[in-house]
Amino acid sequence: MKKFEAFRSRIVPLPINNVDTDQIIPARFLKTTSMEGLADQLFFDWRYQEDGSPKPDFILNQDRVKGASVLLAGDNFGCGSSREHAPWALTQFGFRAVISTSFADIFKQNSLKNALLPVVVTPEVQASLFAAVEADPAAEVAVDLAAQTLALPGGGSVEFRVDPFSRHCLLEGIDELGYILQQEAAIGAYEARRPHSIDTLAQVS
Amino acid sequence: MSRTIIEKLWDSHVVYEQAGAPSLIFIDLHLVHEVTSPQAFQGLRDRGLRVRRPDLTFATADHSIPTHDRSLPILDPIARKQLEALEANCREFGVPCEGIHGPRQGIVHVIGPELGLTQPGMTVVCGDSHTATHGAFGALAFGIGTSEVMHVLASQCLLQRKSKTYEVRVDGVLKPGVTAKDIILALISRIGVGGGTGHVFEYRGSAIRALSMEERMTVCNMSIEGGARAGLVAPDDATFQYLAGRPYAPTGAAWDAAVAQWKQLPTDEGAAFDKSIAIDADALEPMITYGTNPGQGVPITQPVPDPSSIGDPMERESVEKALRYMGLEGGKPLLGRPVDVVFIGSCTNSRISDLRAAAAVLKGRKVSPNVRVMVVPGSQAVKRQAYDEGLPEVFRAAGCEWREPGCSMCIAMNGDQLAPGQYGVSTSNRNFEGRQGKGGRTFLASPLTAAATAIAGHVADVRKLQ
Numbered sequence: 001m002k003k004f005e006a007f008r009s010r011i012v013p014l015p016i017n018n019v020d021t022d023q024i025i026p027a028r029f030l031k032t033t034s035m036e037g038l039a040d041q042l043f044f045d046w047r048y049q050e051d052g053s054p055k056p057d058f059i060l061n062q063d064r065v066k067g068a069s070v071l072l073a074g075d076n077f078g079c080g081s082s083r084e085h086a087p088w089a090l091t092q093f094g095f096r097a098v099i100s101t102s103f104a105d106i107f108k109q110n111s112l113k114n115a116l117l118p119v120v121v122t123p124e125v126q127a128s129l130f131a132a133v134e135a136d137p138a139a140e141v142a143v144d145l146a147a148q149t150l151a152l153p154g155g156g157s158v159e160f161r162v163d164p165f166s167r168h169c170l171l172e173g174i175d176e177l178g179y180i181l182q183q184e185a186a187i188g189a190y191e192a193r194r195p196h197s198i199d200t201l202a203q204v205s
Numbered sequence: 206m207s208r209t210i211i212e213k214l215w216d217s218h219v220v221y222e223q224a225g226a227p228s229l230i231f232i233d234l235h236l237v238h239e240v241t242s243p244q245a246f247q248g249l250r251d252r253g254l255r256v257r258r259p260d261l262t263f264a265t266a267d268h269s270i271p272t273h274d275r276s277l278p279i280l281d282p283i284a285r286k287q288l289e290a291l292e293a294n295c296r297e298f299g300v301p302c303e304g305i306h307g308p309r310q311g312i313v314h315v316i317g318p319e320l321g322l323t324q325p326g327m328t329v330v331c332g333d334s335h336t337a338t339h340g341a342f343g344a345l346a347f348g349i350g351t352s353e354v355m356h357v358l359a360s361q362c363l364l365q366r367k368s369k370t371y372e373v374r375v376d377g378v379l380k381p382g383v384t385a386k387d388i389i390l391a392l393i394s395r396i397g398v399g400g401g402t403g404h405v406f407e408y409r410g411s412a413i414r415a416l417s418m419e420e421r422m423t424v425c426n427m428s429i430e431g432g433a434r435a436g437l438v439a440p441d442d443a444t445f446q447y448l449a450g451r452p453y454a455p456t457g458a459a460w461d462a463a464v465a466q467w468k469q470l471p472t473d474e475g476a477a478f479d480k481s482i483a484i485d486a487d488a489l490e491p492m493i494t495y496g497t498n499p500g501q502g503v504p505i506t507q508p509v510p511d512p513s514s515i516g517d518p519m520e521r522e523s524v525e526k527a528l529r530y531m532g533l534e535g536g537k538p539l540l541g542r543p544v545d546v547v548f549i550g551s552c553t554n555s556r557i558s559d560l561r562a563a564a565a566v567l568k569g570r571k572v573s574p575n576v577r578v579m580v581v582p583g584s585q586a587v588k589r590q591a592y593d594e595g596l597p598e599v600f601r602a603a604g605c606e607w608r609e610p611g612c613s614m615c616i617a618m619n620g621d622q623l624a625p626g627q628y629g630v631s632t633s634n635r636n637f638e639g640r641q642g643k644g645g646r647t648f649l650a651s652p653l654t655a656a657a658t659a660i661a662g663h664v665a666d667v668r669k670l671q
């Protein structure tokens with residue numbers, strides 16, 4: 001995994017609460033066995049007309065957000081299914097951070113494993129950011145994970161919190177599985193003292 | 206110190222803890238399906254890893270599997286490839302798998318319990334957000350993403366942060382026509398789809414105790430729809446009775462020892478929860494959703510909310526957007542609204558008791574000629590049991606389609622779906638835009654409401670059925 005560097009970006013506003021993962025990537029695209037090629041399927045049903053042409057009023061189809069890598073969302077972003085295809089599609093499209101007042105638990109964990117930063121802000125900051133992009137579509141934020149700060153368009157910045165372990169993994173580009181496998185001794189010791197439970201390999205009637 | 210069952214489950218599964226890092230916890234049962242596992246198996250292959258505990262892992266095909274006659278070929282080449290990949294991956298890594306033609310195939314959250322794989326005191330995970338279903342047994346069960354599927358395959362462990370505890374107390378007695386589904390829809394309509402974020406629910410109280418195991422599964426199933434990754438019910442005699450004699454349940458002395466252990470699990474007297482809500486079972490009515498998330502639900506006799514009466518602007522916009530998508534007007538009732546499709550199935554309501562409840566309503570009646578009714582059993586075992594009881598004949602005589610087990614129109618990956626603009630009453634768990642087919646409009650409800658609606662041809666109250 002690449003190290004997560006600080007960056008500046010324009011903002012893609014999506015002022016909708018409870019955006020669920022079926023909207024982020026509809027289930028019919030989950031028949032793939034690969035994790036590539038999902039950028040075109042991001043927000044598919046909001047993004048494209050019946051005939052496959054882009055819906056001009058949907059934000060991702062507007063020129064002003066080209067190249068932007070920060071999504072500004074309503075409350076409780078990413079609710080619904082556990083599909084990791086959601087953060088895969090978002091990052092493949094080019095997003096590196098999502099700003100909201102809250103994230104669904106599974107989506108948040110999936111995002112942190114894919115270098116997509118969930119930035120939790122207060123409702124006031126969220127509202128001020130929506131107002132700022134409305135007033136100036138070229139408004140930018142700066143995301144600094146090391147400092148855990150979000151620099152706001154009008155000057156000034158706010159802090160956000162990411163749990164120390166995920167932050168460390170992101171900043172250093174560490175894969176969590178490597179850390180888990182290092183705990184082999186503890187896992188083996190647990191297995192040795194754990195009572196026997198099921199055996200799915202057993203022949204049962 | 207007094208502990209909740211949630212804390213007991215957590216404490217007994219901690220493998221390793223280090224300051225500044227989440228805890229490493231052990232997973233007792235890992236369920237696998239075709240949609241969220243191929244990239245995880247590929248990850249193992251790329252890293253030269255094997256499956257650490259195939260004996261604690263079990264796979265089945267459910268999400269993209271067709272529900273037509275299984276002797277026919279699978280027409281969708283991408284779905285076929287995904288289903289074949291599951292079987293090939295399981296063969297390569299030594300994981301037991303109930304594939305397309307498996308005699309025990311079914312929706313992952315239906316077969317785990319019915320095979321006795323799911324047991325009290327366990328940690329259970331699956332790359333699927335409805336894994337909380339298994340919480341009905343007093344297990345800590347939750348959904349994970351594909352990276353975590355790979356972590357568990359490789360290590361049988363997960364990095365987790367301890368969740369907060371949330372008591373959902375339901376006391377009283379359900380009125381006729383009101384079901385477990387209505388309890389959970391009522392809860393979610395009160396706390397909202399994000400209300401339980403960061404928490405695990407413990408469902409308690411006399412109304413929960415009175416539920417059968419299958420009804421408890423219906424309640425726990427939709428915990429995620431209230432934002433909680435897991436939800437559970439402490440085990441009791443109903444749990445033990447359900448489990449006794451199941452294929453993977455312990456037997457003999459091991460059974461007695463297990464039951465003695467399981468009896469230690471319930472929340473101690475005086476244990477504190479981080480949050481609490483009380484629901485009066487006597488006051489509940491059949492519930493139905495009107496919107497595009499499961500929290501947008503009302504008692505079936507009530508009108509859908511009028512957005513102009515909502516103060517918060519973003520919330521008002523959300524309801525307006527939902528009603529626009531649903532083609533509904535605020536302030537009007539859903540009762541009497543014509544529907545095109547009724548779907549009885551999904552990991553929420555496809556077990557034998559759900560089919561019996563629907564069949565009892567449909568028996569000797571005909572479904573409306575304007576409605577397509579799909580009945581999809583949750584597993585091969587449910588299907589066999591239904592045949593033993595003559596239920597398929599009841600459904601067919603009423604004019605319903607009786608199909609093969611799978612997720613089917615719950616997620617509409619396999620061709621079972623709503624057409625754009627169509628209305629459906631569904632016993633599944635999600636009414637998100639397009640969830641049951643692009644442009645389709647879903648009303649979530651219980652099997653009783655679904656069956657009554659099928660007969661009437663419009664949203665109907667089962668209590669008023671002639």
Ligand code: SF4
Nearest residue numbers: 335551552612615616
């Ligand atoms: S029935 Fe629906 S909710 Fe349940 S596992 Fe299948 S797709 Fe998921």
